[in-house]
Amino acid sequence: MYRRLLINIYQVRNGLIHTQNTRLPSTKCKERESFAPVIWAPCTARPLGTSSISFSENKESSTSLSEDKEKRPEENEAKEEVNADGQKSTEISNATLTSQLETEPVDKPEDSKQVEKTKSGKESLLELLGAMKVEVTTVRKIRPSKTPRMSERPDQEPMESTHSMFQHATAEGSQQQGTLNPALVAAVSAAASTLPNRHQAESELLKQLRKHEAVPDTQRRADGQNIGHIIADMKVGGRKTNGRSSARPTSQIRFDDDGKGYTQDRGITGELDAVRRRKSPFTSKRLNIFTAGMEQDTLSVLGPTLWDIDLANQIVQATNQAPRNGFEEMIQWTKEGKLWQYPINNEAGLEEEASVPFHEHVFLEKHLDESFPRQGPVRHFMELVITGLAKNHHLTVQQKKEHIDWFRDYFRQKDDVLKEAEA
């Protein structure tokens, strides 16, 4: 699982790098910088990648400050989480991303720690991280003028160069200062001001940023050719490993101790071969007698015929209907009508009233119109009666009507008395 996860991360990362490098801008670009028109393909296939992008994106939209320095810990975190817990990779990484956001200033020390780690030999790990960071930074800074270069150096090993570029960047830090976006620098200093060791943090952050700035150019060039591999990757998902080892994409890094940390990439032809080989007979060609959208002539349907009943009966006979436990026996009894039904909502036992809408219960005025006086004490009394009835949930509508009818009869009988009183 761990390995597969790493593979997954790899693929995600590759996909992202490729995305930028080949100038297939992500949605991010679309929204933010309105880049050239686009095919936003690889990223959609990669949940991890997508989430990380969108994350930065959201942040971008909310604050345009201090972006890059946050990005780093986030992604470190995300990756670690992913490694630790495979299944929930997307979710967890996102969760951590958010938590990172909340505690961003605190994470700065860890940032520098990461840098140290790099130098202490876990190079491959940082390369990975760096690569992941790359896209985040570059996407917003990608310059149109660089695009034609993407196919220039096909044979370069990107990760190698990445690493060398790291050192390069560190050495030439001051020289490259100018390439950084002023807004970015401002953001860095703002973020660094929250830390105890202000200047050191700031310079480290800037250094890191420049690295990222430097890396993508080379990567972009090298990875442009590998689009075919990406496509193969996407299709493949997590299938078995029967690819061509010779054609391993250059963007793959060997980072596991035993060197088997990932499945080798397959060329697209190998993939097609595999598909052809395990072509299921269930997908063989059809007879082509019927047309799919055929409308059936509706015959007069008279309900189930004897044959239908018999078919159902045969099916019941053929299958095992014996209950396996007490509950199943109760289900059987329920179906046979022998058992009281378990309530499944709060309308249990509403059989006779089920078809009566509520207004029949509540608006009873219509029953008063015919034979009661339009005004006077009787009317007043009857209005009180129907108000009471409207609130009574124990009686059915029929019973309520009967109740009113009883009063109607009563007042009719006492008609003369009433007249006398009124008169």
Add this chain to the structure above:
Amino acid sequence: MASSCSQALRHHVCKSSRLLRVHLQKSWTNRSFEGAVCVSSSFALNSAADQQPAVSSPEEIVIPKKKTWSKEAVLQALASTVKRDPTASDYRFQDDPYLTPKTSSEFKLFSLSQESGRNAAKYFINTYPKYFQKDYAQPHIPCLMPDTLEAQIEEVSEAALIERIGMRKVKAAVDLYDQLLQAGTSVSLDVTNQLLDLICFYGDHDPAQENVPEQRNEETEDVQDEPQAKKGRAAKASDLLKATWKEKNNAERIFALLSEPNTHSYSALIRGMVKYGAYSKAFSTYTDLLNSRLKADVHTFNALITAAPEVKEKYNEKWELIVDLLKQMAEQKVKPNLLTLNAVLKALRRCGTVGKSQAFPVISEMKALSIDLSLASYSHLLAIFYKPGAPIQGQTDILQEVMNEVSGKSFTPQDPDDAQFFITAMRICLDTKDMEQAYRVHELLGVGENWRLLGNDFQQNIYYARFFSLLCMMENIDVMLKWYRDLVPSVYYPSSNVMRDLLQALDTDNRLDLIPQIWKDIKQLGHANRQNLVEELLTLMAREKHNQEVQESFAECALDIKKIYDTGDRGKVLLNWTAGSLSDLISVLLAAHRRQDAWDMLKLFKTHNRVPSEELLNKFLMCVKEDGDVNQAVELVQISAGFCLPGTPKLIQRVQQEFELTEQQRKMLSDLEIQSFNSE
């Protein structure tokens, strides 16, 4: 795998967060990342990623539809929490521990008596309804009240005819119909069609019993369940043979009286003809239908497709007829259904090689019409490719393909043949010795309601017997025993043959020390009286030397077996001693140093007129020598001499050399020596 899983996750998250998001976007923009928002905003994050374009437009709140639950929903939820208990017997028998079946015959007996008790009660209620009129139930429970079996409407009217059709009284309905016609009353076409349905369905005979057909079927099934299942089947088959479609029967007569028969009338007639074996007649009726410019319905076509293999000889002709019928369906705009597919596949089973080439195109065709295959379809498919008894060459992948298609799916019964799938699939697994697929088949059985499709007890037994035989053959002993403990005896009562397979599996994996346990099971399963099985068990125990502990348990087991031989069942002798079984038993006892028991056994040779082998006596002598019992050694020689064994002189020699004999014993031995010499 990881990518696919994260993909699935994304779907889920996307779905569940749709509502959350609207609420959360506010918090996003305000950058209020409080701890409470932390987890939920991760959802928003992810969904924003997935549906980037949607975020910009105001999100619509989708109100979920009202979920209507079936009235059994609560019980179903509860039932799903109950897992099978491998130590318990079937639920049917849990009322009374005394009636827990231990053998397959007990299982059959108990389950059938439960069924027949129900039927008897039903019979009495229906026969004497006047005694069962009091309705205690509140609210009224219709199924507990007696069915009305007598016609209530006496007068000659259409209503009376409908009533008789409803009660499935074929003869009475036909009579009434005739009376109605004679009286000059016209009967509506619908009612006449119903009458035709009734007559054709029962082949112009009254249903076998007065009861409703469900009960009738149950009873025929009961017959089938009896130990000689084949006999039951034969009886059923002969029933069908007896009831054939007769020339000019009532159905045809009434049909001829119809001035304008419609599709339904033709359909009833054709289906009846196919059901009762008048296949060519069905086809000619179909031609009549076409001539009267009517369209057939899907049931008619299904019946005709079923009949197609019967009217043609050659495989090609059969197939051409089926294709022709399908084409006519398409012409008449009749949409085929699942039963059409199954009928075609079933017909293809009888089309030899044509079946193999055409089965998959047929399935693709039906899939294109969005007909989902049922287990019966797969069962027919398997039967097309794997003929029972035929050699298997390179067809194993078909089963694999089928399993790829079906695994993990829950099927609902849609065709009476659905119940054949598991048996067929397991048969093929057994034939091809494909353990992996067998596990997949068994796994499929556990999905959803699929267990219902395993069929009745008889079929279950076949299925488990096949599965278990395969396990015995292919699996290592520990896995096999795990399954054994799981299946036996809660769902499966192995036959004596399967127990022999089990013993052989124990033998191949060198776990003979488990034999005493298995013997206990054998006794409980009621196979202790199977001579073959018991003798095999003894042979296995006697064959090799084991450590002391095992030998001791073997000896106990052997004495237990001896008891079975001795007592028999109610005075009847179940097992007969053979020379082999006696000597095996004695060697087991000797190996455990139970000389006295063995000595008693040795005497049984004489009483049962069996002759011990020299080898056994030599073994015995070795044992006697270890204990230095001179008297017994001499007696042994005497026994040997008594049987006039050719090896007696050698035995005498050994005794003379290896034992310190008294004078008298020496004399006796030399006498015996002379005797045996003379006899030679």
